[in-house]
Amino acid sequence: MPAELTPEQSSGKIYPGVLPLLRIMDEEGAILEDGTFSPYVQDVGEAELKEAYRQMKVTRRFDDEATALQRQGQMSLWAPSRGQEAAQVGSAMGLLPQDYVVPSYREHALAFARGVEFTDLVKFFRGSETSPWDIKKHNFHPYTVVLAAQVPHAVGYAMALNFDRELEETTGEKQMGQGQFSASEENAQPAAVAVYFGDGSSTEGEIHESMVFAASYNAPVLFFVQNNQWAISVPFKTQSRVPLSTRAAGYGIEGLRVDGNDVLAVAAATRYAMKKIRSGEGPVLIEAETYRLGAHTTADDPTKYRTGEEENEYAQRDPLIRLEKYLRHNKLADESFFEGVDQEAQQVASEVRRVALVAEPxxxxxxFDFAYAKPHTQTENDRRFYREYNAGFEEE
Structure with a gap:
């Protein structure tokens, strides 16, 4: 593990058990002299870093376009991910295709890294489809809007992976979980689960219950919390006196605290965690400390509760700018590369707008058709009530 926590690595009072902040790349894009986790990203070269930048940049442009669409009345709500791209793309670099990813509702860069089309994300928020993308193809669960509701589901899926393996050992027959596909021969490592949630969700009871079950059943699951410092209008310091990673010890699992704006550090932490999880050493919690540069959702006005000084301070730590500085300083990308990414980002934004304007709710x-696998009395009663309620309005 990294050395003891220094004052520079802590933003407040240091409590016993607070973990050091894992960093590999600083705000200026310079590599720090800490080789503890660096071996986990030794194979990350020019191609991988340029791809990470592309995913982050295109996501940022898509995010801006989706926000504009909502402002223009084309969607009732949008949850921006501006500022959290490195945490998502970096973690994606540590996952394998056979891993099952369970997001919350602002993992847009993670979805993109898993091959999900941005047009499908817009269809979800526009209300056209509840699950527009192919879950089995991408091993990427539908977005969950209810805070923390996806976390027990993720742990249950991870527990099922263990049960499947036990059956395989007993019967000798390969067990295939719903929605999961086999790893290729070149990448035949055990599948695991990665579940994402925010610092606001961390105070929900589902998180506690999920970690208890995950630890008790040694479930192969990564808890990845993006601490963007604000749960809507409530600052993180109001929610917790210590970093969230500190809580892991209470469940008997390992916790890691990483600079969420450092794509290399996040990739290294995720790869380290997934290696432990795949080897049967139990769950791991990663806290990626980042910052929500925009609003919580388009229904939110952060100027009511955040100062301009705070926003300007964190704007200097923008993960996209940090990676661009690294690429330029090390001459890994020239101007034509950045121009090409900008052009791609604009093309993606244009296609997203085109699809959004024709997608019907x-x-x-x-x-009512999707609540249960078979017809159910309760849902039929609800359907009848809805029809009667809807019929009570005069036609325009």
Missing amino acids: AEYETN
Whole structure:
């Protein structure tokens, strides 16, 4: 593990058990002299870093376009991810195709890294489809809007992976979980689960319950919390006196605290964690400390509770700018590369707008069809109530 926590690595009072902040690249894009986790990203070269930048940049442009669409009345709500791209792309670099990813509702860069189309994300927020992308193809769960509700599901899936392996050892027959595909022969490592949530969700009971079950059943699951410092209008210091990674010890699992704006550090931490998880050493919690540069959602006005000084301070730590500085300083990318990425980002934004303007909202009544696998009395009663309620309005 890294050395003891220094005052520069802590933003407040140091409590016993607070973990040091893992960093590999500083705000200026310079590599720091800490080789503890560096071996986990030794194979990350020019191609991988340029791809990481591309994913982050295109996501940023898509995010801006989606925000504009909401402001223009084309979507009722949008959850921006501006400022959190490195945490998501870096973690994606530590996952394998056979890993099952369970997001919350602002993991846009992570979705992109897993091959999900941005147009599908817009369809979800526009209400056209509840699960527009192919879950089995991408091993990427549908977005979950209810805070922390996805975390017990992720742990249950991870527990099922263990049960499948036990059956395989007993029967000798390969067990295939729903939505999971086999690893290729070149990449035949055990599948695991990665679940994402925010610092606000960390105070929900589902998180505690999930970690208890994950630890008790030694489930192969990575808890990845993006601490963007604000749970809507409540600052993180109000939610917790210590970094969230400190809580892991209470469940008997390992916790890591990483600079969430450092794509290399996040990739290294995720690879380290997934190696432990795949080897059967139990769950791991990663806290990626980042910052929400924009609003919590488009229904939010952060100027009501955040100061301009704070926002300007964190703007200097923008993960996209940090990676660009690294690429330029080390002459890994020239101007033509950055121009090409900008052009791609604009093309993606244009396609997203085109799809959004023609995507029709789904019929509300279809929601009753997906509550249960088979017809159910309760949902049929709810359907009948909805029809009667809807019929009570005068036609325009």
